[in-house]
Amino acid sequence: MRTVEIIVPVYNEEEGLNRFYQAVNEVLKTLEEYDCSYLFVNDGSSDRSIEVIRQLAAADERVKYLSFSRNFGKEAAIYAGLQHCDADLAILIDADLQHPPELIPEMLGSVTCEGWDACGAKRAPGTFSRLFTSINNKMSTVKLQTGATDYMCMNRKFVQAVLSLCENQRFSKGLFAWVGYRVKWLDYVQGPRTVGRSKWNFRKLLSYAIDGLTGFSVIPLRVVSWAGAAICLLAVIYIIATLIKTLINGIDVPGYATLLVVLLFMGGIILLSVGILGSYIGRIFMESKNRPLYLLDETNLEKDSDRDKDER
Ligand code: UDP
Ligand code: MG
Numbered sequence: 001m002r003t004v005e006i007i008v009p010v011y012n013e014e015e016g017l018n019r020f021y022q023a024v025n026e027v028l029k030t031l032e033e034y035d036c037s038y039l040f041v042n043d044g045s046s047d048r049s050i051e052v053i054r055q056l057a058a059a060d061e062r063v064k065y066l067s068f069s070r071n072f073g074k075e076a077a078i079y080a081g082l083q084h085c086d087a088d089l090a091i092l093i094d095a096d097l098q099h100p101p102e103l104i105p106e107m108l109g110s111v112t113c114e115g116w117d118a119c120g121a122k123r124a125p126g127t128f129s130r131l132f133t134s135i136n137n138k139m140s141t142v143k144l145q146t147g148a149t150d151y152m153c154m155n156r157k158f159v160q161a162v163l164s165l166c167e168n169q170r171f172s173k174g175l176f177a178w179v180g181y182r183v184k185w186l187d188y189v190q191g192p193r194t195v196g197r198s199k200w201n202f203r204k205l206l207s208y209a210i211d212g213l214t215g216f217s218v219i220p221l222r223v224v225s226w227a228g229a230a231i232c233l234l235a236v237i238y239i240i241a242t243l244i245k246t247l248i249n250g251i252d253v254p255g256y257a258t259l260l261v262v263l264l265f266m267g268g269i270i271l272l273s274v275g276i277l278g279s280y281i282g283r284i285f286m287e288s289k290n291r292p293l294y295l296l297d298e299t300n301l302e303k304d305s306d307r308d309k310d311e312r
């Protein structure tokens with residue numbers, strides 16, 4: 001019998017966790033040909049999520065959990081979940097029921113019977129997501145699927161490949177695309193959150209998008225170089241023209257507007273370039289520390305309870 005692990009990142013989901021567990025359980029009941037278990041990853045929730053998870057674990061031995069020492073972010077939770085999963089198949093799913101558990105049987109079927117390496121869910125993308133994906137796909141060799149989510153079922157090979165990418169600043173959607181294995185996409189309609197709040201706001205989304213871009217492409221750096229080269233060329237033409245004009249007409253004093261425009265424009269371009277350079281240097285800085293992606297505080301996985309806590 002194939003084993004399946006349902007990996008659930010959890011951050012302040014106390015209100016919805018029981019309902020989530022019941023909804024997934026309904027679906028798992030229909031899947032007798034698989035041996036399913038849960039792996040909740042409590043990402044440093046500040047509410048009672050961990051207590052709810054402990055109760056679930058006490059009542060159902062298929063429920064395993066990891067709990068972080070603080071909030072390390074969903075990407076770290078996904079990484080930890082995959083790292084501690086030793087089932088044949090892993091399913092990543094959000095705890096807020098925005099990822100319909102009804103898709104699980106079809107996902108499992110696609111990977112086990114149809115020979116796909118992974119099966120993910122995609123939804124109709126919002127404007128921001130569409131814009132980001134199209135910019136990313138123009139700039140990067142790693143092409144993203146529009147509307148793709150990280151609700152995904154993957155086989156061992158896929159999980160191992162994702163884990164082998166051990167960078168600190170993770171952008172899972174990009175990593176899943178980077179590994180290149182065959183992914184089938186199922187369409188779904190995403191409902192609103194029933195309880196709790198989304199952890200995203202515009203600022204977080206924007207920095208996530210910038211992380212995604214700078215993590216997978218150095219084209220922004222090249223664009224800046226090309227812009228610099230183009231401006232140099234224009235400047236040379238302008239210098240020659242001014243020299244000739246001065247030689248013919250003598251010194252022409254007015255020119256305040258031109259000076260100001262050129263100065264401001266150049267200042268803008270230089271600051272922009274420094275900013276782009278800076279974001280890459282920032283990434284190098286963060287990676288060079290080589291810190292663990294998360295720290296475990298508590299788990300009911302036997303083999304990990306006494307394992308070194310600060311492993312990556
Ligand atoms: N999550 C997490 N750590 C965080 C933020 C979110 O583990 O720092 C979890 C959250 O509990 C949920 C999933 O990631 O299970 C998706 O979060 P959310 O619903 O806020 O994101 P959205 O659906 O708006 O993309
Ligand atoms: Mg959500």
